Amino acid sequence: MMGAALGAAATTALPGAVAAAPRIPIGAACNHYVLGTDQAYRAALARHVDVIVPEGAMKWDYIRPKPDAFDFEPAAPTAAFARLNGLQLRGHTLVWCTPKPGWLNALGSEAETAREMERHIPRVMGHYRGQVRSWDVVNEPIAEKPTSDRDLRQGVWLRHLGDRYIDRAFRIAADVDPAGERVLNEYGVEATRPQDKIKRQGFLRLIRELKDRGVPLTAIGLQGHLHGDLVIDTDGVSRFCQEVARMGLDVLVTELDVIDDKLPGDIAERDRLVARRAEQFLGAVFAGARPKLVCTWGISDRYTWVPTWFKRADGQKNRSLPLDHDMNVKPFWHVLQRFCRGA
Ligand code: XIL
Numbered sequence: 001m002m003g004a005a006l007g008a009a010a011t012t013a014l015p016g017a018v019a020a021a022p023r024i025p026i027g028a029a030c031n032h033y034v035l036g037t038d039q040a041y042r043a044a045l046a047r048h049v050d051v052i053v054p055e056g057a058m059k060w061d062y063i064r065p066k067p068d069a070f071d072f073e074p075a076a077p078t079a080a081f082a083r084l085n086g087l088q089l090r091g092h093t094l095v096w097c098t099p100k101p102g103w104l105n106a107l108g109s110e111a112e113t114a115r116e117m118e119r120h121i122p123r124v125m126g127h128y129r130g131q132v133r134s135w136d137v138v139n140e141p142i143a144e145k146p147t148s149d150r151d152l153r154q155g156v157w158l159r160h161l162g163d164r165y166i167d168r169a170f171r172i173a174a175d176v177d178p179a180g181e182r183v184l185n186e187y188g189v190e191a192t193r194p195q196d197k198i199k200r201q202g203f204l205r206l207i208r209e210l211k212d213r214g215v216p217l218t219a220i221g222l223q224g225h226l227h228g229d230l231v232i233d234t235d236g237v238s239r240f241c242q243e244v245a246r247m248g249l250d251v252l253v254t255e256l257d258v259i260d261d262k263l264p265g266d267i268a269e270r271d272r273l274v275a276r277r278a279e280q281f282l283g284a285v286f287a288g289a290r291p292k293l294v295c296t297w298g299i300s301d302r303y304t305w306v307p308t309w310f311k312r313a314d315g316q317k318n319r320s321l322p323l324d325h326d327m328n329v330k331p332f333w334h335v336l337q338r339f340c341r342g343a
Contacts, residue, residue: 241288
């Protein structure tokens with residue numbers, strides 16, 4: 001009797017079965033300027049997320065302010081914080097077409113540019129060996145507003161190495177850590193605007209060409225800087241994710257937030273709309289492929305990059321992230337919980 005009851009229980013789907021589905025790690029970008037001084041911020045990260053990624057400290061601006069030196073100090077507290085709190089650390093980003101240090105932009109030849117890439121990637125990945133297994137190897141390869149599906153972003157890498165700079169970066173990264181996760185990361189591909197559609201097509205074409213050439217990327221990242229006032233092309237995003245999965249690649253959501261400059265001022269209403277937009281996007285992604293990570297670009301509205309570009313005209317603070325200014329969870333957080341933790 002007892003055995004029969006147990007047997008039935010083991011084979012019957014329980015209402016809570018979703019909760020038993022494997023959790024998807026939730027991540028957040030970490031602001032190294034405030035990590036050391038803001039205790040509430042540290043506590044929020046440690047409490048809520050599984051993964052952190054430095055918002056800036058692993059970019060060339062910080063690691064390579066000068067051509068001859070590698071500076072790992074800016075990211076050191078973030079790496080230590082991850083270790084102490086049992087959080088995974090992701091790497092962002094090894095190669096980007098809009099690098100800040102002037103010396104990098106001023107490189108004058110193919111040989112010099114290739115040499116820098118070959119020096120930088122192994123040194124940086126080597127520094128974090130054993131702690132960082134997932135890297136955004138190439139960030140934002142597609143032109144900001146492409147006019148065709150072959151329009152790549154201009155910059156020092158493309159200028160001197162041509163479009164194969166992407167292949168080269170992934171091959172170097174794969175040599176350093178064959179077992180690692182290597183991500184091609186992009187934004188602006190999810191709304192119903194024509195510019196998003198063409199960018200999505202360009203991204204897909206690029207991914208397909210890389211796969212055809214045997215380039216060792218393992219995943220693609222959808223940054224997911226959503227606009228609260230722009231509807232998601234849910235079919236387009238789902239199909240995109242499905243195609244990517246069919247090519248044997250994983251999908252990651254790497255920089256999710258909801259830009260709220262055009263949303264109403266009322267806070268409850270705005271928080272609801274922000275959550276709804278995130279939900280619409282994640283629903284579309286999950287319908288195409290189960291992502292390996294859902295990472296937001298910050299954890300709390302206290303620190304978000306959004307006002308740098310998208311300040312509100314009414315002077316109110318942006319509310320783009322899962323926690324509010326005082327580290328209280330918002331509806332956006334519950335959306336993440338539902339998708340990633342079945343809660
Ligand atoms: C942003 C940071 O959030 C800012 O603090 C910094 O000033 C500029 O970069 N896509 C990316 C991220 O891949 O690296 C960007 O981060 C946001 C857009």
